[in-house]
Amino acid sequence: MDALGLARLQFAVTTSFHFLFVLLTLGLVTVVAVMQTRAALTDKPVHARMTRFWGRLYVVNYALGIATGIVMEFQFGLNWSGLSHYAGDVFGAPLAVETLVAFFLESTFLGLWIFGWDRLGKWVHLALIWLVALTAYASAFWIMVANAFLQHPVGHEERDGVLRLVDFPALVANPLFGLAFLHVLLAALTVGGVFLTGVSAYHFIKRTAEVDFFRRSLRTGVVLTAIVTPFLIGVGFGQFPIIGEFQPGKTEDVSGAGGAGLGFMIQIGLVLFLVSWLTVPLLFRDWVVRMRFPLYLMVIGIPLPFIAAIGGWLFRELGRQPWLVYGLLRTEDALSDVSREGMLFSFIAFTAVFAVLAIADWILIARLVRRGPVDAPAPVSPLVPAL
Amino acid sequence: MEGLWVALLGLLTAGYFALAGFDYGVGLLFRFVGRDEAERTGVIRTMTPFFLGNEVWLVAAVGVLFGAFPRLEGELLSAHHGSFVTILVGLVMFTAAVQLRSHPLWDVPLVAGALIVAAGWGVLLGNVLGGPPFLWAAGLVTMFLLHGAVFLTWRLHGPLRSRAVLLARVLIAPSAAFVVAAVLLSGPVQAPTYGWAGATLVLFLLGGTWPALRRRLYLLAFLCTATTCAVPALAVFGAQAVVTTETMSHAPTLEALTWPALAVLPLVLVFQWTTWWMSRATR
Numbered sequence: 001m002d003a004l005g006l007a008r009l010q011f012a013v014t015t016s017f018h019f020l021f022v023l024l025t026l027g028l029v030t031v032v033a034v035m036q037t038r039a040a041l042t043d044k045p046v047h048a049r050m051t052r053f054w055g056r057l058y059v060v061n062y063a064l065g066i067a068t069g070i071v072m073e074f075q076f077g078l079n080w081s082g083l084s085h086y087a088g089d090v091f092g093a094p095l096a097v098e099t100l101v102a103f104f105l106e107s108t109f110l111g112l113w114i115f116g117w118d119r120l121g122k123w124v125h126l127a128l129i130w131l132v133a134l135t136a137y138a139s140a141f142w143i144m145v146a147n148a149f150l151q152h153p154v155g156h157e158e159r160d161g162v163l164r165l166v167d168f169p170a171l172v173a174n175p176l177f178g179l180a181f182l183h184v185l186l187a188a189l190t191v192g193g194v195f196l197t198g199v200s201a202y203h204f205i206k207r208t209a210e211v212d213f214f215r216r217s218l219r220t221g222v223v224l225t226a227i228v229t230p231f232l233i234g235v236g237f238g239q240f241p242i243i244g245e246f247q248p249g250k251t252e253d254v255s256g257a258g259g260a261g262l263g264f265m266i267q268i269g270l271v272l273f274l275v276s277w278l279t280v281p282l283l284f285r286d287w288v289v290r291m292r293f294p295l296y297l298m299v300i301g302i303p304l305p306f307i308a309a310i311g312g313w314l315f316r317e318l319g320r321q322p323w324l325v326y327g328l329l330r331t332e333d334a335l336s337d338v339s340r341e342g343m344l345f346s347f348i349a350f351t352a353v354f355a356v357l358a359i360a361d362w363i364l365i366a367r368l369v370r371r372g373p374v375d376a377p378a379p380v381s382p383l384v385p386a387l
Numbered sequence: 388m389e390g391l392w393v394a395l396l397g398l399l400t401a402g403y404f405a406l407a408g409f410d411y412g413v414g415l416l417f418r419f420v421g422r423d424e425a426e427r428t429g430v431i432r433t434m435t436p437f438f439l440g441n442e443v444w445l446v447a448a449v450g451v452l453f454g455a456f457p458r459l460e461g462e463l464l465s466a467h468h469g470s471f472v473t474i475l476v477g478l479v480m481f482t483a484a485v486q487l488r489s490h491p492l493w494d495v496p497l498v499a500g501a502l503i504v505a506a507g508w509g510v511l512l513g514n515v516l517g518g519p520p521f522l523w524a525a526g527l528v529t530m531f532l533l534h535g536a537v538f539l540t541w542r543l544h545g546p547l548r549s550r551a552v553l554l555a556r557v558l559i560a561p562s563a564a565f566v567v568a569a570v571l572l573s574g575p576v577q578a579p580t581y582g583w584a585g586a587t588l589v590l591f592l593l594g595g596t597w598p599a600l601r602r603r604l605y606l607l608a609f610l611c612t613a614t615t616c617a618v619p620a621l622a623v624f625g626a627q628a629v630v631t632t633e634t635m636s637h638a639p640t641l642e643a644l645t646w647p648a649l650a651v652l653p654l655v656l657v658f659q660w661t662t663w664w665m666s667r668a669t670r
Contacts (some may be wrong), residue, residue: 088457098453
């Protein structure tokens with residue numbers, strides 16, 4: 001494989017890994033914020049315990065996700081310097097806003113939330129998790145603005161061989177942005193809902209003594225999935241006319257990994273929609289727990305929304321080829337002047353590190369899940385100093 | 388307008404090296420300062436509340452680099468591909484290990500990651516300057532070690548503090564030797580004034596760290612070494628005139644980015660300050 005192929009493969013692999021972390025981060029932070037809100041409003045211990053248990057899973061996932069995010073940020077300049085050179089004035093703007101407004105603030109808020117556990121007043125601490133959630137959404141917002149520009153470049157003019165920004169609001173009004181952003185958010189909430197459901201089901205399979213704790217978690221997960229999936233599917237199909245208008249042929253000519261991705265995404269979305277609505281009536285008197293066999297399906301279902309999201313992303317990005325910036329800059333013309341060996345080194349290094357991170361994430365989350373909610377005063381993160 | 392963005396890039400870069408510098412130093416030192424697992428956990432937890440806040444200064448700096456200096460970003464990163472990939476691999480190892488350290492086995496990626504990042508920045512700066520990369524790798528590792536040790540003298544007590552003070556004193560002379568060697572062995576540069584000014588400032592601050600430690604003015608010593616860690620990157624980029632207006636975005640982009648940047652920076656400073664203030668209150 002030549003340097004171009006390696007650089008493309010590296011981008012696909014690292015972004016896929018990064019996206020897996022991001023989906024769970026966005027899904028879980030919402031759920032944790034809701035749990036903490038209920039804990040603050042009701043003063044029932046079960047909600048505080050749920051916040052701590054699910055919060056720890058969230059923090060572990062964030063810890064590894066942020067590491068993949070740093071690599072993503074550098075990758076544009078490392079391997080695709082032609083993109084910064086030609087379109088950096090326009091494409092760089094939303095990315096800069098993302099790192100400044102979202103990433104910078106999000107990590108600062110999260111650090112304070114972790115460190116402020118049992119130190120800050122409950123309302124201040126609650127406000128912090130909502131600020132973390134909002135800045136996480138803002139992060140997704142600006143990343144999707146940047147991505148929409150690659151799909152359908154707007155708000156620019158070309159002068160002296162480089163693009164210049166002429167209309168910043170046009171980037172946000174991009175027809176390829178709004179629904180796609182909503183779609184990603186709803187997908188992340190679905191990931192959160194299915195994750196909550198699957199983990200709770202695992203504990204019922206193990207005949208947990210924490211019946212109240214996991215009943216509430218299971219219900220939250222199932223209801224969240226049931227509420228979100230119809231909108232997710234609606235917003236998904238709603239994008240086809242827009243794609244048809246601005247990227248003619250993308251849906252018709254799709255083949256290979258992109259086509260398979262689109263197919264998987266649609267099928268998994270429909271399955272999750274149907275199954276979650278079939279499960280809602282079974283929540284009555286815990287029928288779903290007593291029947292037992294649905295619990296196994298719930299555990300098996302945990303990876304499904306991840307697979308669907310990767311599939312959808314592959315369709316969106318592969319369907320853009322051979323363009324990096326649609327109609328303006330070809331992918332091959334944006335490649336950095338880096339030797340094939342240099343590219344091979346970074347591909348192997350990043351892929352190996354990301355694979356280890358993903359496995360570590362999976363092992364750590366699985367271990368925390370198996371341990372279940374513990375009442376020993378375990379901190380929400382190893383970052384917290386012992387009190 | 389251009390001046391504002393150059394200043395912001397400089398501030399974020401300086402902030403990253405001044406703050407994350409002690410993360411890497413503590414990461415390299417905590418196994419020596421702490422003699423058993425309980426002590427080591429205690430040592431590393433002096434640093435961890437600030438960890439996320441410290442590391443994101445780099446993320447913000449690169450974000451500004453991309454948005455406001457796109458042609459420099461592409462040029463710089465792709466020209467030093469190997470160095471940046473190495474730094475990133477170390478950064479990922481270090482970031483993950485610090486946050487997940489639940490078993491001494493995590494210390495392998497933690498220490499290795501800190502070493503790779505510190506040496507990687509040294510190699511990068513050495514290459515940009517046209518100086519010997521090995522010298523710069525050793526030099527930045529030494530400066531981060533010193534900064535970490537001084538941070539620990541400020542945050543620890545009792546015998547742990549004594550060990551940190553001893554380490555810090557031992558590290559001052561090699562840091563100064565590195566600065567002198569770096570100046571003597573550097574190739575021709577565009578704007579030597581930056582190099583001379585930076586080297587003089589660092590030597591002056593290192594000279595101040597010694598008496599500050601003797602008089603137990605640990606916070607003052609910490610401020611000295613924080614500045615010494617921030618200076619090399621600024622001096623090297625300044626001396627080679629890396630940041631030019633030709634590499635910058637055009638006015639409309641800079642205008643669009645100014646308000647978000649001006650709104651966020653004070654917020655981040657306030658919230659990061661709160662973290663420091665809270666840790667002081669509970670110490």
